[in-house]
Amino acid sequence: MRAFINTARLEDGAESFDEAGSLAAWLRGRDLLASGASVTEGEREAAIAVREALRDLAGVNAGRPLPDASSRRLDALAAACGLRPRFDPGGTVSLAPEVAGVAGALGRLLGIVVASIGDGRWQRMKTCRNPACRWAFYDATRNRSAVWCDMAACGNRAKARSYYARRTRLDR
Ligand SMILES: [Zn+2]
Numbered sequence: 297m298r299a300f301i302n303t304a305r306l307e308d309g310a311e312s313f314d315e316a317g318s319l320a321a322w323l324r325g326r327d328l329l330a331s332g333a334s335v336t337e338g339e340r341e342a343a344i345a346v347r348e349a350l351r352d353l354a355g356v357n358a359g360r361p362l363p364d365a366s367s368r369r370l371d372a373l374a375a376a377c378g379l380r381p382r383f384d385p386g387g388t389v390s391l392a393p394e395v396a397g398v399a400g401a402l403g404r405l406l407g408i409v410v411a412s413i414g415d416g417r418w419q420r421m422k423t424c425r426n427p428a429c430r431w432a433f434y435d436a437t438r439n440r441s442a443v444w445c446d447m448a449a450c451g452n453r454a455k456a457r458s459y460y461a462r463r464t465r466l467d468r
Pocket residue numbers: 424425426429430431444445446447450451
């Protein structure tokens with residue numbers, strides 16, 4: 297999930313899904329899309345919109361509100377792909393979509409999110425406090441206190457700022 301959200305780097309505008317083929321390759325590489333399935337430009341745009349809605353959802357774990365448009369988008373995806381519980385012979389249950397293709401792949405990702413909300417793992421999926429970054433990261437701290445992504449630039453910049461602020465106070 298973190299890898300999916302981080303297919304865009306907001307800080308410098310790097311976009312892994314820059315064309316339909318790159319989205320198809322990414323989904324196939326994770327067994328989310330059949331090898332023969334094609335991806336349209338509209339599906340590429342939909343995947344990016346869902347990804348950004350999931351980034352917003354991870355932002356909730358970092359104290360940001362979830363924009364209405366993002367909650368609506370995730371609701372619409374769940375409805376459109378017919379996400380529903382499936383019970384396997386072993387007695388485990390998972391949320392799975394009724395459709396294949398890109399919509400089905402996005403639905404499976406959403407099903408994973410719902411399952412991880414249920415078992416408490418999702419609450420550790422956060423986005424970086426730096427508004428220009430918002431990189432997704434897994435907060436492994438005991439008390440769930442991490443706020444910066446693991447990119448040195450974000451945390452260090454903040455640390456440098458508070459160091460500088462302290463120094464300035466001391467020098468006064
Ligand atoms: Zn960051």
